[in-house]
Amino acid sequence: MSVESGFKFELHCCREVMRELSKELGGLADRLLSLMSQGLGLKNDRLKRRFEEDPSRKAHANYCPPCPAPELTLGLRPHKDPIALNMLIQSLGASGLQVMKDGEWIAIDPLPNALVINLGDQLQILSNGRYKSTVHRAVNNKDARVSLAMFYGLLNGVADPIEELADV
Ligand SMILES: O=C(O)CCC(=O)C(=O)O
Ligand SMILES: [Fe+2]
Numbered sequence: 377m378s379v380e381s382g383f384k385f386e387l388h389c390c391r392e393v394m395r396e397l398s399k400e401l402g403g404l405a406d407r408l409l410s411l412m413s414q415g416l417g418l419k420n421d422r423l424k425r426r427f428e429e430d431p432s433r434k435a436h437a438n439y440c441p442p443c444p445a446p447e448l449t450l451g452l453r454p455h456k457d458p459i460a461l462n463m464l465i466q467s468l469g470a471s472g473l474q475v476m477k478d479g480e481w482i483a484i485d486p487l488p489n490a491l492v493i494n495l496g497d498q499l500q501i502l503s504n505g506r507y508k509s510t511v512h513r514a515v516n517n518k519d520a521r522v523s524l525a526m527f528y529g530l531l532n533g534v535a536d537p538i539e540e541l542a543d544v
Contacts, residue, residue, distance in 0.1 A: 398433060405528045409423040437524050438523045459497070464491060464525050470521035
């Protein structure tokens with residue numbers, strides 16, 4: 377099998393897995409948004425309805441190769457995700473993800489069969505600051521590390537909070 381046909385074969389496999397994953401995570405996102413709507417004192421389907429107006433789903437994979445001097449580099453610089461939710465799958469074995477809390481970096485090590493749910497800027501804006509977008513980064517490691525981020529949010533971004541939460 378040539379490299380090229382091997383690659384196509386891999387992509388074909390990925391497409392099915394990604395379709396299934398996207399479907400399952402879409403269901404999870406809906407459940408999370410329902411709980412978050414309740415947390416805001418809104419109707420259960422309020423956030424979901426807002427996202428249905430202009431939905432966006434994107435997958436984004438990160439690969440950090442083994443690094444001989446991890447203390448000198450970063451895998452991903454500190455940032456906030458610009459979307460609403462990031463449902464992140466981390467490869468087991470190599471840690472890397474860190475979240476800023478009270479001025480300190482906290483390691484979020486991978487656990488078997490666990491997702492990391494990161495809130496992004498769109499939820500901070502929609503909730504009028506009641507939910508916070510997290511600052512996070514990925515440090516390098518002597519071992520290779522892969523993460524798969526499934527982003528869920530509004531395609532064209534958002535400028536205003538949900539009407540019921542806006543300051544009057
Ligand atoms: O690799 C990670 O754990 C973080 C990934 C991430 O923050 C991103 O893709 O936006
Ligand atoms: Fe991120």
